[in-house]
Amino acid sequence: MARLDRREFLKSSLVIGAGLIGLSTEAQAGPKNVLSPDRMGVLVDTTACIGCRNCEWACKTAHDLPTNPLASYQDKSVFEKMRRPDDKALTVVNRYANPKDPDAPYTVKVQCMHCDHPACVSVCIVGAFSKQENGAVVWDTDKCIGCRYCMVACPFQVPAFEYETALKPNIVKCDFCAARRQGGELPACVETCPAEALTYGPRDELVRIARDRTKRYPERYVKGVFGEYEVGGTGWIYLAGVDFSALQFPKLGNNPAPGISESIQHGIFAYFVPPVALYALLGALMWVSKDWPEGEDEE
Amino acid sequence: MRILCALLLSLAVADGAWGQAEVPPKAPASVVHCRKCHTSDAPTKESPSLVKCPRGNTKGVHTAAEAPPSITLGQPGGNYEPVEFSHKAHAEMSEMGGGCYQCHHYDQGGRIQKCSECHSTERARADVGKPDLRGALHRLCVDCHREWGHTTDCTTCHGDKPLPQALSSRRVVYKTSYPEGETVTFLHEEHVTRFGLKCADCHRQQSCASCHDPKKKGEGALPLEDHQSCSACHANDECSRCHSTKVLDTFDHGQSTGWIHNRFHAKAECQRCHTTVGRFTKIDTDCESCHPGWRQKFSHEKVGFVFDDTHVDLECESCHADSAFATPPGCADCHDDRSYPKDKPGRPVGAAGKK
Ligand code: SF4
Ligand code: SF4
Ligand code: SF4
Numbered sequence: 001m002a003r004l005d006r007r008e009f010l011k012s013s014l015v016i017g018a019g020l021i022g023l024s025t026e027a028q029a030g031p032k033n034v035l036s037p038d039r040m041g042v043l044v045d046t047t048a049c050i051g052c053r054n055c056e057w058a059c060k061t062a063h064d065l066p067t068n069p070l071a072s073y074q075d076k077s078v079f080e081k082m083r084r085p086d087d088k089a090l091t092v093v094n095r096y097a098n099p100k101d102p103d104a105p106y107t108v109k110v111q112c113m114h115c116d117h118p119a120c121v122s123v124c125i126v127g128a129f130s131k132q133e134n135g136a137v138v139w140d141t142d143k144c145i146g147c148r149y150c151m152v153a154c155p156f157q158v159p160a161f162e163y164e165t166a167l168k169p170n171i172v173k174c175d176f177c178a179a180r181r182q183g184g185e186l187p188a189c190v191e192t193c194p195a196e197a198l199t200y201g202p203r204d205e206l207v208r209i210a211r212d213r214t215k216r217y218p219e220r221y222v223k224g225v226f227g228e229y230e231v232g233g234t235g236w237i238y239l240a241g242v243d244f245s246a247l248q249f250p251k252l253g254n255n256p257a258p259g260i261s262e263s264i265q266h267g268i269f270a271y272f273v274p275p276v277a278l279y280a281l282l283g284a285l286m287w288v289s290k291d292w293p294e295g296e297d298e299e
Numbered sequence: 300m301r302i303l304c305a306l307l308l309s310l311a312v313a314d315g316a317w318g319q320a321e322v323p324p325k326a327p328a329s330v331v332h333c334r335k336c337h338t339s340d341a342p343t344k345e346s347p348s349l350v351k352c353p354r355g356n357t358k359g360v361h362t363a364a365e366a367p368p369s370i371t372l373g374q375p376g377g378n379y380e381p382v383e384f385s386h387k388a389h390a391e392m393s394e395m396g397g398g399c400y401q402c403h404h405y406d407q408g409g410r411i412q413k414c415s416e417c418h419s420t421e422r423a424r425a426d427v428g429k430p431d432l433r434g435a436l437h438r439l440c441v442d443c444h445r446e447w448g449h450t451t452d453c454t455t456c457h458g459d460k461p462l463p464q465a466l467s468s469r470r471v472v473y474k475t476s477y478p479e480g481e482t483v484t485f486l487h488e489e490h491v492t493r494f495g496l497k498c499a500d501c502h503r504q505q506s507c508a509s510c511h512d513p514k515k516k517g518e519g520a521l522p523l524e525d526h527q528s529c530s531a532c533h534a535n536d537e538c539s540r541c542h543s544t545k546v547l548d549t550f551d552h553g554q555s556t557g558w559i560h561n562r563f564h565a566k567a568e569c570q571r572c573h574t575t576v577g578r579f580t581k582i583d584t585d586c587e588s589c590h591p592g593w594r595q596k597f598s599h600e601k602v603g604f605v606f607d608d609t610h611v612d613l614e615c616e617s618c619h620a621d622s623a624f625a626t627p628p629g630c631a632d633c634h635d636d637r638s639y640p641k642d643k644p645g646r647p648v649g650a651a652g653k654k
Contacts, residue, residue: 043427048434050441050451054378070378074452104445186423192378194453195441196434201427209428 051107114235480542
């Protein structure tokens with residue numbers, strides 16, 4: 001519960017924080033936002049995921065985050081609590097009951113969805129976030145002013161804040177292994193996944209494959225590919241054997257999430273309304289415009 | 300402020316340019332090679348030279364007997380050690396379920412295709428429509444193993460855990476509606492160990508869980524609705540051979556056949572005497588039938604007893620009435636006041652002598 005409170009606190013503190021430092025930063029305009037037709041994505045087949053959590057380990061190892069040895073990831077007791085990605089783990093796997101077969105629960109890997117129209121990019125007032133040609137939504141630590149606007153805007157509650165380094169603010173989230181991929185390597189989680197529940201490929205090709213699978217194996221998959229249309233499409237897309245809401249996927253419209261917030265945001269600055277009040281309003285608006293499942297815990 | 304406005308403007312422009320992407324359906328990236336279906340490079344309508352359709356069911360074409368005993372899966376140097384996969388044991392178990400087809404799903408009746416002929420050994424590849432080899436293998440293994448083992452722990456296979464044993468019952472007791480003997484005791488252990496029956500001889504179309512899942516123990520027992528499973532061997536037996544009024548204990552050779560095993564015969568493999576395969580038939584109990592000319596060669600010392608001078612030349616049957624060598628010998632035919640084992644016609648030797 002303490003952690004939920006933290007997020008609550010954060011929402012209100014945004015108002016002050018951003019008002020104080022946000023507007024005075026020397027921001028560089030022109031983030032490289034590209035929606036390339038050849039952008040890459042990942043198809044997460046939750047019916048193939050075996051919940052081994054090797055991806056969690058691989059992600060931490062690839063990003064020099066502290067981690068226990070791989071063998072410790074066999075401990076399945078972590079599944080008793082719902083977890084969210086945070087600054088210590090850019091991706092986490094959660095477990096859900098399988099009504100068709102109690103002995104084969106579903107496990108779902110969660111990380112940044114690398115949206116095609118990322119809310120984080122849209123709301124970042126200093127342009128620290130960008131969508132790259134290769135499909136990755138990344139951010140520039142040097143530009144980040146720590147306003148945590150992206151955290152509130154993200155429809156998937158992904159960006160996390162490194163509290164330990166409060167003086168040098170830093171946002172952390174899955175970076176789609178941008179550096180690894182530039183070096184010709186696969187994303188660490190994709191490379192390690194034993195069941196290839198994570199398929200890396202051109203996003204549009206993955207959508208085609210995913211649709212094809214739901215058609216060919218209707219007994220295995222529910223209809224629909226999560227992320228094909230949600231919030232305007234995401235780079236990471238999901239297949240599931242039960243309704244996505246049972247796996248705590250948020251119910252989101254097909255319009256890009258930044259839609260509402262962006263226009264308000266533009267309004268704020270166009271008329272230079274003292275940001276404090278509107279910022280609070282905006283945060284609240286974005287918060288309620290999201291449809292979050294109950295009982296979410298952040299850790 | 301100007302900078303900010305420019306930034307927001309550029310964002311808005313970028314956003315507009317993105318638009319709402321409709322995903323256009325693409326043709327499959329992989330192209331099927333002609334040789335996949337045709338044996339000739341120039342097939343014609345008249346002579347298509349087709350191979351047997353690879354999508355056919357292979358059941359019955361290949362058998363577990365052809366399977367290699369074990370194959371190594373995986374490469375050394377990875378996060379986990381390679382797995383020594385007991386291919387033959389799995390093939391034999393599959394005969395109780397879906398056969399070779401359970402894993403070799405697109406295999407043809409002819410040459411067995413290697414998994415890697417379709418499933419790439421490279422994770423980074425152009426055609427990602429089907430899982431790569433590592434993915435395909437893990438999905439196959441885990442699909443069954445998680446079902447009965449209730450775990451997806453990597454060390455179930457990667458590591459030196461002892462192989463899981465089938466949960467086999469010693470005996471199964473059936474209640475039937477047969478009035479003269481409603482209880483049927485099936486001595487499972489005996490049928491496996493003594494009569495050498497293979498699991499697949501009786502068990503067909505069963506899931507792995509029915510033998511391996513402690514939660515489902517007992518579900519593997521065959522139904523006794525009809526007599527099919529038993530009648531292959533017991534067709535000519537009386538009903539009372541199986542139907543009884545009480546639960547029977549393990550097989551007792553003396554009780555069931557009237558021929559008690561003494562300490563020598565008790566140690567012998569059943570097949571040593573019962574040479575018929577599958578079903579043991581009654582054999583001649585005359586010692587001569589297995590040990591021709593034994594009387595000439597036999598030294599009583601072998602059973603731990605040497606006769607004194609008065610008894611050494613007697614016929615065997617003088618003491619062992621009716622050649623019942625397993626029962627204690629009698630003394631009363633000649634002696635009113637002697638009995639065995641209180642009085643002995645000689646002295647014990649060897650192990651018997653030391654007692
Ligand atoms: S999931 Fe959230 S953080 Fe990731 S790209 Fe989308 S909006 Fe940004
Ligand atoms: S793509 Fe890279 S950063 Fe993202 S979850 Fe996978 S390993 Fe972690
Ligand atoms: S490595 Fe693959 S199978 Fe294992 S938990 Fe992650 S996504 Fe699932």
